[in-house]
Amino acid sequence: MKFETKVIHAGVHPDPSTGAIMTPIFQTSTYVQKSPGSHQGYEYGRTKNPTRTVLEENLAALENGSDAITFGSGLAALDAILKLLKPGDHVVSTNDLYGGSYRLMVQLYERYGIEFSFVDFGDDKAVIQAITAQTKLLWIETPTNPMLSIIDIKKTVDTFGNKDLLVCVDNTFASPYLQNPLDLGANIVLHSATKYINGHSDVVLGAVVVNDSAIAKQLRFIQNASGAVPGPQDCFLTIRGIKTLHVRMDRACQNAAYIALQLKNIDEIANVYYPGFESHIGHQLAKSQMRQFGAMISFDLKDNTAAAANAILAKTKLFALAESLGGVESLIGHPSTMTHAAIPKTEREKIGLTDSLIRLSVGIENQEDLWADLKQAIG
Ligand SMILES: *Cc1c(COP(=O)(O)O)cnc(C)c1O
Numbered sequence: 001m002k003f004e005t006k007v008i009h010a011g012v013h014p015d016p017s018t019g020a021i022m023t024p025i026f027q028t029s030t031y032v033q034k035s036p037g038s039h040q041g042y043e044y045g046r047t048k049n050p051t052r053t054v055l056e057e058n059l060a061a062l063e064n065g066s067d068a069i070t071f072g073s074g075l076a077a078l079d080a081i082l083k084l085l086k087p088g089d090h091v092v093s094t095n096d097l098y099g100g101s102y103r104l105m106v107q108l109y110e111r112y113g114i115e116f117s118f119v120d121f122g123d124d125k126a127v128i129q130a131i132t133a134q135t136k137l138l139w140i141e142t143p144t145n146p147m148l149s150i151i152d153i154k155k156t157v158d159t160f161g162n163k164d165l166l167v168c169v170d171n172t173f174a175s176p177y178l179q180n181p182l183d184l185g186a187n188i189v190l191h192s193a194t195k196y197i198n199g200h201s202d203v204v205l206g207a208v209v210v211n212d213s214a215i216a217k218q219l220r221f222i223q224n225a226s227g228a229v230p231g232p233q234d235c236f237l238t239i240r241g242i243k244t245l246h247v248r249m250d251r252a253c254q255n256a257a258y259i260a261l262q263l264k265n266i267d268e269i270a271n272v273y274y275p276g277f278e279s280h281i282g283h284q285l286a287k288s289q290m291r292q293f294g295a296m297i298s299f300d301l302k303d304n305t306a307a308a309a310n311a312i313l314a315k316t317k318l319f320a321l322a323e324s325l326g327g328v329e330s331l332i333g334h335p336s337t338m339t340h341a342a343i344p345k346t347e348r349e350k351i352g353l354t355d356s357l358i359r360l361s362v363g364i365e366n367q368e369d370l371w372a373d374l375k376q377a378i379g
Contacts, residue, residue: 003062003177004246011057012239025236026050047224051232055239056207059197062176062242063189065209067216069223070235074172074192075100076228077206081168081188083222084215085136087113092130093139094121096147096351098170098192099340101139107342118347121151122281127160141170142179143286146298146335146359147351148273150282153289157185166215172196175326177249179290182211195326198241199248203234248328248364252295255370256362260297262371266378270356273298295363296325298335301356309334309356315377318370325361330370333359 001010014021029045042048052070059068071077078101085091093105095118105116117130121140138160142151153169161167168188169181175196181189191197193205210216223229230238260274275286276293286293301308312332313321319332323339333339336348336355343353362370 001061006058006061007245008243010061011054013054023051023054023236023239025232027232045232046227046229049229049232049235051235051239052230055230055235055242058239058242059176059191059193059207060209062245063171063182063209064180065182065189065211066213067211067219068207068209069216069219070193070230071206071208071223072228072230073204074190074194074206075104077190077192077208078104078170079228080219080222080226081137081190081208082109082114083226084166084218085109085114088115088134089136090115090117090132090134091137091139092117092119092127092135094141094144094151095119095347096144096149096353097139097141098145098172099335099342101141101170103342105139120351121156122149124159127156131160131165135165138165138167139170140168141173142289143173143275143282143294143296145173146273146296146340146357147353148275148280148294148296148298150275150280150285150289152285153179153181153184153186161185161187172326173294173296174290175245175249177246178253178292178294182209184289187212187215193238194324196249197245197326198238199245199327200237200241201324201327201329203237203241205230205234205238249292249295251364252362253292255364255367256295256297256360257293258367259360259362259371259374262375263297263299266375268301268303268378270300270302270304271352295361297360297362298357299360300354300358304354304356306334306337306355309358312358312377316373318365318373319360319377325359327361328364330363330365331361333361335359 031042033039056068119126140151166187169186170190172192189209191207263272274297319330
């Protein structure tokens with residue numbers, strides 16, 4: 001099955017008891033057993049739920065994995081991945097990552113004796129130097145948030161990965177429609193399904209996808225033991241959102257390409273970060289590992305102050321000032337005070353995340369309406 005067919009059909013079957021074509025919301029905490037231990041595969045709602053099963057089978061198919069395991073949020077999914085580790089283990093992570101992921105790693109997991117190094121994955125030497133005998137996991141995000149750098153997934157796997165060193169990719173920004181890290185050899189894929197996968201800004205949900213039954217078994221154990229499961233209604237909404245993932249992504253990517261080009265011609269702007277530009281350092285790599293360039297754009301200003309950025313944020317009307325991304329509606333945000341406030345200023349500045357940096361999540365509205373809104377806010 002091709003992607004456009006999988007989003008609609010993979011894992012989805014008419015309900016056997018009624019013929020309902022759409023997956024029912026199984027709003028139940030428990031399941032009646034015929035006799036102790038004799039049941040239809042479902043015993044208790046934390047362990048398994050039929051609506052969740054459909055979502056997990058669908059997500060596994062979209063990432064060409066064997067198993068998807070879903071959670072109450074993207075960070076709950078990351079939490080489950082980190083629980084694969086034990087005290088003394090070490091993680092090498094990209095230094096350009098989602099602020100909440102950084103917070104979970106540093107402010108919670110360091111307390112439990114897990115160690116983290118944050119390095120630039122564009123610099124092989126820095127990665128090699130950071131890896132120790134204790135390193136068990138490499139954590140990358142690509143495109144990165146918010147600088148939209150591209151990390152070479154296959155090279156990361158081939159150069160650094162091995163059976164004792166798992167390569168994990170946060171694929172939230174690309175979505176499974178644009179990029180499939182497991183196909184490039186990664187061991188674990190994380191999604192904040194809150195973003196493009198659900199796509200309608202009405203659900204918070206996370207997923208981990210793997211192609212290895214032993215890791216899947218451990219993650220299922222953690223899912224059940226820790227219990228951060230998504231509710232059936234959120235699973236239903238996500239299944240519904242996924243059905244249009246390819247259509248939404250195509251339009252959002254087209255709109256972003258148009259907006260990025262317009263931004264380049266504006267005097268007040270210092271840098272536009274968008275992997276679709278030939279001048280972007282990761283452009284060729286993006287072309288080879290992604291199907292399109294995504295719908296996220298960041299830019300900063302010649303007047304490199306938070307005040308100058310705030311003046312723009314205050315004036316957009318269609319681009320709503322909000323955290324998050326990947327919905328049908330366009331959003332605008334200020335990473336240094338919003339999504340990335342948890343990262344110290346010195347760390348932010350190392351990666352070019354300046355005080356005037358503005359991040360756009362381009363939605364699927366009319367592109368000229370979107371540009372008119374931005375232009376009046378900047379000009
Ligand atoms: C939002 C986000 C997360 C966290 O997901 P939640 O669903 O908000 O918990 C992780 N990684 C990236 C890249 C994100 O954008």
